[in-house]
Amino acid sequence: MKIAVVTDSTAYLTKEQVEKYNIRVVPIPFVIDDQVYNEGVDITTEEFYDKLRTCQKFPSTTQPPVGELIELYNSLADEGYDTVISIHLAGTISGFIRTLQTTVKDAVSDRINLIPYDSKITVLLMGYLAIEAAKLTQEGKDLDTILARLNQLRTTIKEFFVVDDLQNLVRGGRLSNASAFIGSVLKIKPLLTFDDESDKIVAFEKVRSSKRALKRVEELFDERIQGIDYPLRLIVIHANDEAAALAWREKLAKKYPDYPIDISYFGPVIGTHLGEKALALAWMEDIYR
Known part of the structure; x- marks a missing residue:
């Protein structure tokens, strides 16, 4: 069995990570002022946030064209792969995974065994799931072993977001309990997380x-970390505010010297919903230990 690993651009993996682990990345499209861009291809993250401040219409995201997805998986079959684990952003915030599970999976079934995998999350947390899957394929592990490991690793993921306001999430329909938090007064910072039960984004304080x-x-x-008996890796994630992320990491590193802490970012697709200046602390089992 020859297994390929695919993820999407909201994993925010570096070029070096993609090349080292031979991960294929599907760009997620987004729209600003009627112009369609492919994340990570047509525009930089900095350019996106510049446009976000001045755009006339609320930006939106969309799914990759089905034809391009079919072409990708067929090309993997041409390269000799018989199975592909395709790891993507949470089905509660995008219909992408459902499209793979239905339309695309059926369309390529005679060429390759497509396994759509809902990360139930996004950003670099999802990226680390993809890296772990790729590492295991390179080690020659079988499909059941890889999927079992992904399921186990996924249970170790947690995150908390701090956003300036909820308007982008509310207008984009990505906040499940928006009515309780609309109209926050100035200087109130809502705290959000992916709910453990529903996997939906919720504001809770x-x-x-x-x-x-x-x-x-x-x-x-x-x-949350009380009683955890496995090594953790922390990630500080920012929406176009690297200085704030670095300052927070410095503080966290002094407080938690035993934990490696990475810096990552919210790119255009996720930044569309969170808005500029959002910050998050995320963590999961450390895949590098």
Whole structure:
């Protein structure tokens, strides 16, 4: 069995990671002022946030064309792969995984065994799932072993987001309990997470000021890691505010010296919904230990 690994651009993997682990990346399209861009291909993240500040219409995201997806999986079959694990952003925030499970899977079934895998998350957390799958394929592990490991690794993922306001999430329909948090007063910072039961993005607290919000996230992290008996890797994720992310990482590194802490970012597709200046603390089992 020869297994390929595919993910999408919201994994925000580096070029070096993609090449090292031979991961294929599907660009997710987004639209600003009627112009369609492919994430990671047609526009840089910095250019996106510049446009986000001045756009006339609320930006939106869409799914990759089905024909291009079919072409990708058929090309993998041409390369000798008989199976592909395709790891993508949560089905609760995008219909992409459902499209793979239905239309695309059937269309390529005579060429390759397509396994759509819902990461139930996105960003670099999903990227690390893809890297782990790729590492295991390189080690010659079988499909059942790889999927079991992904399922186990996925249970170790958790994250908390701090956003400036909820307008992008509310207008984009990505916040499941929006009515309880609309109309927040100035300087209130909503805290969000992917709900453990529904896998939907939920707002669960309002905190006054960014400083207090980050402190509250650290408190929640302390609570969540009690009793964990495996090594953790932390990720500080920012929406076009690297300086704030680096400052937070420096503080976290002093507080949690035993944990490696990566810096990552919210690219255009996720930034469309979270808005500029969002920050997040995420963590999962460390795949490098």
